[in-house]
Amino acid sequence: MNNFLFVASENDAIANCKVGGVGDVIRDVPKQISERGDRVHVVVPSYSRLHESGTFKASLQLNLRGISYTAQLYEVPAKEEDKNISHYVIHHPEIEMGNLGGIYHHDPFEPFYSDVIKYTIFCTAVAEAIKQKHFGKLDIVHLHDWHSSLLLFLKNYHPQYSCLKKNRFVYCIHNLALQGIRPFENNYSSLQNWFPQLEIDREALKDPRYADCFNLMAIGIRYADAVHTVSPSYKQDVLLPSAAPEFIGGEGLENDLRQADREGRFHGILNGSDYRPETLVKKNRLFPNIATAIFKQLQKEQDREKAAFLAHTGEKIVPFLKKKPNFISASVARLTEQKFYFFKRSPEALLEILDRLEEVNGIYVLLGTGAADYEQLLRDISYKRKNFIFINAQCEQVVNSIYRDSDLYFMPSLFEPCGISQMLAMRNGQPCLVHHTGGLKDTVQHVHTGFAFDGKTYDEKVYNMVESFKEALYFFENDKTVWKQIGLNARRMRFTWKKSVDEYYKLLYTFNPADVRVA
Structure with missing residues (x-):
């Protein structure tokens, strides 16, 4: 031994x-x-x-x-x-x-x-x-x-x-x-x-x-x-x-x-990743879990500005407790340059994605805490856009529900040593949209198990990120057979710890x- x-x-x-x-x-x-x-x-x-x-x-x-x-x-x-x-x-x-x-x-x-x-x-x-x-x-x-x-x-x-x-x-x-x-x-x-x-x-x-x-x-x-x-x-x-x-x-x-x-x-x-059956969580719990997490955080939040933002996020969640949107894209990550540099430098790209989501009655849910400038950027966008739900908190139940209930997991990392989030989303049959870098190359195949973007220059990368998002929505809207097959392919992938x-x-x-x- x-x-x-x-x-x-x-x-x-x-x-x-x-x-x-x-x-x-x-x-x-x-x-x-x-x-x-x-x-x-x-x-x-x-x-x-x-x-x-x-x-x-x-x-x-x-x-x-x-x-x-x-x-x-x-x-x-x-x-x-x-x-x-x-x-x-x-x-x-x-x-x-x-x-x-x-x-x-x-x-x-x-x-x-x-x-x-x-x-x-x-x-x-x-x-x-x-x-x-x-x-x-x-x-x-x-x-x-x-x-x-x-x-x-x-x-x-x-x-x-x-x-x-x-x-x-x-x-x-x-x-x-x-x-x-x-x-x-x-x-x-x-x-x-x-x-x-x-x-x-x-x-x-x-x-x-x-x-x-x-x-x-x-x-x-x-x-x-x-x-x-x-x-x-x-x-x-x-x-x-x-x-x-x-x-x-x-x-x-x-x-x-x-x-x-x-x-x-x-x-x-x-x-x-862990593929044991007991790792799966109940479906259709995303919005109730978000509401519960926000309520709990509000009870202990002493910062008035943060409390006001939590209340704002809670208000945006209320309609979805009765009727969920047609399409949910989501991300979970620490708010750092590694994870969201493209959003920080090119917020107009995120706004264009939100515009396209609005056309299909879709929303983007992003959960994370981290660098103050990234938090402020995302709070500002949340106040301006009704279909952007920024959960500026940590909650394991919400994270698990994001992996379970979203339609597209979005991972626009500047670089990614491996990434476990995409594996957890794919485990639930959720296609992922990723930057074609590091471990994301090894786990997501474009229009087979998900979607990927790249480019030789920064401007190319940002342009292709938005276009790849639009491509994913195209298949979701217009080719349900291909969309379902991508999800099935994602679910069949096995990145086992063994x-x-x-x-x-x-x-x-x-x-x-x-x-x-x-x-």
């Missing part, structure tokens, strides 16, 4: 610990490993709240900033119990709840400042817990995105954690655009501040563009025994330099990724002590 440790920022196997797709992966992959008879431990930060439902396991004494820190390890209950999987959180007062989904911080003036602080404490506490064998004798440590990669720094530079060299470290890149870049020194979130006693190799740790900064994403790529992206096409994308906004590739780390590829350490493995985790075992988890990378 192999013994695994998963280290991440999100985990949807426990309550209230998900913002994006990382949480889905950390929920589903351990289940597959468990079914093979192996043991899995999963650890995430507590964000000052998740430990409250847990059982205290240990105090972890850390030496940070030249002083003594004490973090606590708690075991927490899972939504679904599994005898081979244990879930933990690390609690410390400086591992704070973020303002994005209660997890991440948005620091507009010093990007990653708050998050690097809390994940530095978190990763050091995890290293101490490994050292004290609270997870047993580990074989493989699977790290996810830059939030966990400091463990590789500690493995190679901290003498107290040289024991980590006994384990095989696998590093998953969920989103290369977020890299955890901070200064080496002269800042509270700098390496020098947290580890003043360590001798480090700045050349090996530095960001390729900013010589006075370290890059936690780069550290993961450079020091892991195996590195993987969450789709084959995204792997190919990131080996090339970015030329934004037409193409988002390696984001400055393409040379590091090419080196990992030459060394046979870099792989692209498509994420999966297939993905088979690849994990073959390419990532094969353990040979001679392969373990040391400084």
Whole structure:
């Protein structure tokens, strides 16, 4: 039996610990490993709240900033119990709840400042817990995105954690655009501040563009025994330099990724989805669930402007409680440049789509929270257009109903490492309209399982996005046979976690002590 440790920022196997797709992966992959008879431990930060439902396991004494820190390890209950999987959180007062989904911080003036602080404490506490064998004798440590990669720094530079060299470290890149870049020194979130006693190799740790900064994403790529992206096409994308906004590739780390590829350490493995019958939700609950979510949010909302917008959204929902529209297009995503850049730069394209939807008595439902400028843009459009329903909140029941009840799932991402939303929509027989990029290339085929748009220039992409939307509506209105067949084809697709985790075992988890990378 192999013994695994998963280290991440999100985990949807426990309550209230998900913002994006990382949480889905950390929920589903351990289940597959468990079914093979192996043991899995999963650890995430507590964000000052998740430990409250847990059982205290240990105090972890850390030496940070030249002083003594004490973090606590708690075991927490899972939504679904599994005898081979244990879930933990690390609690410390400086591992704070973020303002994005209660997890991440948005620091507009010093990007990653708050998050690097809390994940530095978190990763050091995890290293101490490994050292004290609270997870047993580990074989493989699977790290996810830059939030966990400091463990590789500690493995190679901290003498107290040289024991980590006994384990095989696998590093998953969920989103290369977020890299955890901070200064080496002269800042509270700098390496020098947290580890003043360590001798480090700045050349090996530095960001390729900013010589006075370290890059936690780069550290993961450079020091892991195996590195993987969450789709084959995204792997190919990131080996090339970015030329934004037409193409988002390696984001400055393409040379590091090419080196990992030459060394046979870099792989692209498509994420999966859960196809168990119990994952399906009741049909025709979208508008009642939206109304309930808005009402609950209104009861606790203290910001008058946000409360007014919630009331406005509720008013727009009322007619659909009695009679639903003829066509529902929908999106669920964090409001970021990655997800909705086309709308932010070209709002007239969104307005043209809404005009076309109005001709068929259709609406566009978009659920998400995130960057303030994106939220404001979408609120403004909601006030102007009656067939645009912007749900500026988070609600799992509404999200599940969107995947179940919509007619077309819309995913205009500027880039997409994999995308799980399109898989969840396709699972319910819902065609998707996507940008032909990254993992969306690997999952949606134009006029077969959905619709896709692309272009050589930005203007071409935006034009083709609108035209592809019109094409989808054409089939819906004028060729029901083709429309139904596209939905049926989408439902038949199977992106299973079993297939993905088979690849994990073959390419990532094969353990040979001679392969373990040391400084």
